[in-house]
Amino acid sequence: MKNILLIIPYGSVGGMERLALTFYNHYKKQGYKVKTVKLIKLKSDIINFGNDEYHLSKKDLSSFNVVNRFLFYLNSPLRIRRIIKKERFTHSISFGDMANIFSSLTCTKEFKIGSIHSFKSIELVSNSYFHKLTKLGYKTTYKNFDKVVCISKAIKEDLLEKCGFKFPEKLEVIYNPHDIEKIESLSNEPLKNTHEEELFSKKSVLFIGRLSLEKSPWHLIKAFHDVVYSHDANLIFIGDGDKMVSEHINKLIIQYNLKDRVFFLGRKSNPFKYLKKADVLALSSHYEGTPNVIVEAIAVGTPVVASYCTDGIIELMSLTKHIVKDENVIVEAGIVTPNLYKGTLGIPADNSFIPEEKKLSEALQKIISDKNFKINLKTERAQLLKKFDVNSISKQYVTPINNTTNAI
Known part of the structure; x- marks a missing residue:
């Protein structure tokens, strides 16, 4: 034993x-x-x-x-x-x-x-x-x-x-x-209240994880700033984290007039029901291993947009090998965008837009506009999940x- x-x-x-x-x-x-x-x-x-x-x-x-x-x-x-x-x-x-x-x-x-x-x-x-x-x-x-x-x-x-x-x-x-059956079961639970249902009634971009330096959520805020010009969408955060990161991204939300478009729901014991309701899961990390939340998104049928912070992203999101340089790459689970990491960790001193944030925004807009991403993910889901x-x-x-x- x-x-x-x-x-x-x-x-x-x-x-x-x-x-x-x-x-x-x-x-x-x-x-x-x-x-x-x-x-x-x-x-x-x-x-x-x-x-x-x-x-x-x-x-x-x-x-x-x-x-x-x-x-x-x-x-x-x-x-x-x-x-x-x-x-x-x-x-x-x-x-x-x-x-x-x-x-x-x-x-x-x-x-x-x-x-x-x-x-x-x-x-x-x-x-x-x-x-x-x-x-x-x-x-x-x-x-x-x-x-x-x-x-x-x-x-x-x-x-x-x-x-x-x-x-x-x-x-x-x-x-x-991953216990795929359990994830699927939990994802079918209803949302908590009318407010949460209203958030996901619009096109919804979801972040799940710790608000930390390595997750660099300020890139996502800046990319989302471009999304709202052409889409009636919400950006929803599940999780908490570093106080400095939270303060920085809240300043960006005010700067870009996004207070009625960005929402923080805090920690949730069952994030899967929110993940299933979302149109796209977004990751803008500087570095990762193989993020569990990507596999969970695949399990509930939600496409993913993730920055190319490591080859591990490709291992999760695609059935074949890809190298992502300066352009977005469409894969079985969604879109992988160019690496956002510029050699230093920490709160950025300069909030100017970088080309990689524009590519991140383009990927988000493409997925929330095209139902074929969900259809394709449903087709490839079993093969993508096989190794987990x-x-x-x-x-x-x-x-x-x-x-x-x-x-x-």
């Missing part, structure tokens, strides 16, 4: 947390003992695990001073070690850099699985203390994992070629699993690597 511990950073509605919930539900159905450790548990958590949940802090890291943050980093591996020993876990799966670092330092003997979910050569460009610690781990403590899962081929290549990852034999590409089957992926996670078939 497998006893599995899932180690996650937060309990928000982010991609890693939803992924952990998918694993939790599936492994429980298989009869395994499954528990979770949240590094940070907040009152606003959307994803919870009841009696199967531990936590290390009820305060967000942003509220820690330097000393308390250092002590948190120092003590967390020891606390996770005690939980592993107490519960006698046979397997652990950690999600994201912080959980990976802590897990790699527990000195425990369970089958230890780490996971990488984004393009690290971009994410770790700053020299913050934690980023330095993460990069050091790629050369040292990651040797303690039995397996490190990369959720796309592009992420694996990036780790080896640009991040100095020293243990290639530990890496395995496994796409994120939760049954096969959940087994692959807890199976030792066969390095004879683990080439890039």
Whole structure:
């Protein structure tokens, strides 16, 4: 009998947390003992695990001073070690850099699985203390994992070629699993109230995710500014996030006179019902891994417009290989637009329009004007979703690597 511990950073509605919930539900159905450790548990958590949940802090890291943050980093591996020993876990799966670092330092003997979910050569460009610690781990403590899962081929290549990852034999590409039947079922729930129904009665562009620097939602606001000249449309955000990002995009909304066209619904425990109602899902990220929300959009039949922030976008949205440079590329799941990243992360000092935002706007307008995108997605849906089957992926996670078939 497998006893599995899932180690996650937060309990928000982010991609890693939803992924952990998918694993939790599936492994429980298989009869395994499954528990979770949240590094940070907040009152606003959307994803919870009841009696199967531990936590290390009820305060967000942003509220820690330097000393308390250092002590948190120092003590967390020891606390996770005690939980592993107490519960006698046979397997652990950690999600994201912080959980990976802590897990790699527990000195425990369970089958230890780490996971990488984004393009690290971009994410770790700053020299913050934690980023330095993460990069050091790629050369040292990651040797303690039995397996490190990369959720796309592009992420694996990036780790080896640009991040100095020293243990290639530990890496395995496994796409994120999705419970497609459950997503479909949840997507059929009615919207909450008349206001929400009215929002989606117009042409609707939907963003789901954390309002963060890497998601760079200001590009989407600027692109949408052009959309409203020719379409009676709403831009709807589901999720919350970085205060600086929220303040910046709200200034843009006022600057472009979009207050009656852009709406923030906050966190939602069931984002799928909104996703199904939308005409298009939009991502304007500077970097990503393989965003779960794209697979979820495909599952409910909503076309996607996404910037070419990594090859992983193509892996999700198309059945064939494409390189996106200066022009939009139509694929089976929607449209991929040119990369918006210009070499620096952070709130932009200059709000001038860039050509890539114009291309993003053109893609949004094309999809909300043409029903054939939804028709084509319905035709290709089964083939696009084939590699995300939760049954096969959940087994692959807890199976030792066969390095004879683990080439890039």
